[in-house]
Amino acid sequence: MRVSVIIPCFNAADTIAVQLEALANQKWSQPWETIISDNGSTDNSMSIVEQYKTRIPNLRIIDSSDRQGPGHARNMGAKAAKGDALLFIDADDEVAPGWLAAMGEALSKYDFVAGRHELKKLNEAQILRWYELESSTGAIVENQYLPFAGAGNLGVRRSLHNAIGGFDGELLLVEDVDxxxxxxxxxxxxxxxPEAIAHIRLRTNLIGAYKRAWKMGTCEALLYKKHRPLGMPQMMTWKTFLKTAVILTFQVLLLQIRDQESLAKWLMSFGWRAGQLRGCIKHRYLPV
Structure with a gap:
């Protein structure tokens, strides 16, 4: 079975060498290729990728700059792929030794697989506290509806990817959940x-964390609008907006935001809920 590793890339010059170095050290007995899907990078990401063409088997760069978004970049990578199976990872993370073999072997048995997300190697303890992920196992996420995993460590048979039409390019975040x-x-x-480990890198500045929370909330509204008619239970209501508004207001009034960690948590909570409200308005989704 031939495997295609697909990496969406947008201005990842500061991190992509770490991921490519990890791929260069992967070992597997079956044929495999790596596709960098350039989503319109304006930095020197691609020049860094070029340096690895002699070290990573069948490394190719394809252009996906016609539409912004990681989902679209992955879809274009999948379209160009030659493999029977597709492995999705991200340009700012780092796969662990043995990752390729573990995912490849799993895809020889199953049609859809997810590896483990490890958070401590690439993130300081303070950053994990921001996201309240200190005790995260990195396993598949269970919720009220169906489980999901992040696209930074996901594998699928090509035929199954094609059957559902790939990722939803309209979703700029939570596209992996969908x-x-x-x-x-x-x-x-x-x-x-669990033995297929990817070290995940989180946002490390307040503005970046806030913007991501806002974007996630906005996209969640569209995600819920799509899946409510398909049986998804109500996972966002007007009561949650009201409750969050009261809590965030009291945190400010009671001077509970006293350091960078509490500020980061407050900003992400505010951004997430404000983004959800914005998304409900934008996508005409009534959270009742």
Missing amino acids: YCWRIQQRGTKLHYV
Whole structure:
């Protein structure tokens, strides 16, 4: 079975060498290729990639700059791929030794798999506290509806990817959640591969964390609008907006925001809920 590793890339010059170095050290007995899907980078990301063409088997760069977004970049990478199976990772993370073999072997048995997200190697303890991920296991996320995993460590049979039409390019975040749900709605189970480890890098500045929370909230409204008619329970209500507004207001009035950590948590909570409200208005989704 031939495997295609697909990496969406947008201005990742500061991090992509770490991921490519990790790929250069992967070992597997089966044929594989790596596709860098350039989503319109304006830095020197691609010149860094060029330096690895002699070290990573069948490394190619394809252009996906016609539309912004990681989902679209992955879809274009999948379209150009020659493999029977697709492995999705990100340009700012780092796969651990043995990752390729573990995911490749898993895809020889299952149609849809997810590896483990490890958070401590690339993130300081303070950053993990911002996101309240100190005790995260990095496993598949369970919720009220269907489980999901992040696209930074996801594998799928090419035929299944094509059958659902790939990632939803309209979703700039939580596109991986939507992807996992749509595949499972077809009756295909998401299998966990704990030995396939990817070290995940989180946003490390307040503005970046806030913007990501805002964007996530906005996209969640569209995600819920898509899946509510398909059986998803109500996971966002007007009561949650009211409750969050009261809590955030009291935190300010009671001077509970006293350091960078509490400020980061406050900003992300505010950004997330404000983004959800903005998304409900934008996408005409009534959270009742």
